[in-house]
Amino acid sequence: MVEMKEDVTNNTKMSESKARLAILELAHIMSVPMSLTTIIKLKVAEAIWQDGSNTPLSAADILARIRPHGGGDADNLQRLLRMLTSYDIFDEHLSNCGQRKYSLTNIGKILVDDYQGLSCAYFMLQHHQDALMRAWPLIGEAVEDPTIQPFVKANKEPAFEYYSKRPDEMNLFFKSLSGMSVPLMKDMLNKYDGFLGVETLVDVGGSSGISLRMIMDKYPNVRNGINFDFPDTVSSAPPIPGVTHVGGDAFESVPSGDAIFIKWTIVNWTDEECILVFNNCYKSLPENGKLIVCEPVLPEQTDESHRTRALLGADIFIMTMYKTKGKHRTEQQFKQLGIATGFPHFRAFYFDPYLTLLEFQK
Ligand SMILES: C[S@@+](CC[C@H](N)C(=O)[O-])C[C@H]1O[C@@H](n2cnc3c(N)ncnc32)[C@H](O)[C@@H]1O
Ligand SMILES: O=C(O)c1cccnc1
Secondary structure, three states: OHHHHHHHHHHHHHHHHHHHHHHHHHHOOOHHHHHHHHHHHOOHHHHHHHHHOOOOEOHHHHHHHHOOOOOOOHHHHHHHHHHHHOOOOEEEEEOOOOOEEEEEOHHHHOOOOOOOOOOOHHHHHHHOOHHHHHHHHHHHHHHHOOOOOHHHHHHOOOHHHHHHOOHHHHHHHHHHHHHHHHHHHHHHHHHOOOOOOOOEEEEEOOOOOHHHHHHHHHOOOOOEEEEEEOHHHHOOOOOOOOEEEEEOOOOOOOOOOOEEEEEOOHHHOOHHHHHHHHHHHHHHOOOOOEEEEEEEEEOOOOOOOHHHHHHHHHHHHHHHHOOOOOOOEEHHHHHHHHHHOOOOEEEEEOOOOOEEEEEEEO
């Protein structure tokens, strides 16, 4: 009996120390995005990658590459590299004499620009711009009163208005989403053939039009692409052969096409706004026409997996930056949206851990 009591006390002590450790980790979680954005701004991944060599380098070697005229503190750079190694950005090579060298892991590699000047680094940079950082401390406002938008309170205007008045911000926003979208779209187009037989495809919230370009490259049967977005956004979109950029508001109407595509945009809309847009899509589609949606889909169960954390973390990001009642939704919630707007056929296709294809057919 006594033994058992000691056991319970030991277990409690053990779990309390683990609990404290968890809080200590969370209390300093900010060091992760702040160090990572610093590493990106310093172009450390490019310095190591060197066109594919990925040779392990010491902090001093890296500094010599990113500061060819000298300067900088190798010790402090090594502290960032070491911490980010624990988040699997770098591989650390520790020699017998205690020297540390760093190469890129698979995560580190996707921070290096590709031939189009795109990478996943821009998503990190865009998400930690000063204007967005100003909104984070105001997140509680969304709980107290959801009519108060934290980003608006911090910056006096909604995020998309803020970006569209600042060409550098708008360009970073394009690069942020394109850097994530291009590899993801490639993957999707290899696994999904739902664009076969479509001649005119409308991309609602198509932003720069890069997704349409990729769909049309893979499916030449799509001869007319309509990139539909707010007028301020399409006015800075680049020309793409076969694509017409159309400015407008999907809450009012959506251009007609054989099929409609919406990617990574519904998250920014309230349930009422989703109903408006789905109704407008229904009106613009022919009989049996398809609405092809590609959005984050939340699991029903909450767990501690990277997937669930990435999806729930981004749900809070949307609430804070774009719309307090915009949100990530479950498959069931999407299915209900389709039923409420007259789409009797629904199919979910899990091609990626983050974005899911959802087909709604008339
Ligand atoms: C997060 S971006 C997604 C861009 C692109 N679909 C992608 O996956 O990279 C959302 C886009 O939807 C546009 N958008 C949001 N609400 C809209 C509306 N009511 N009418 C037209 N475009 C809208 C925004 O301007 C923005 O370009
Ligand atoms: O992460 C973003 O910036 C994002 C994602 C979806 C929709 N709007 C913004």
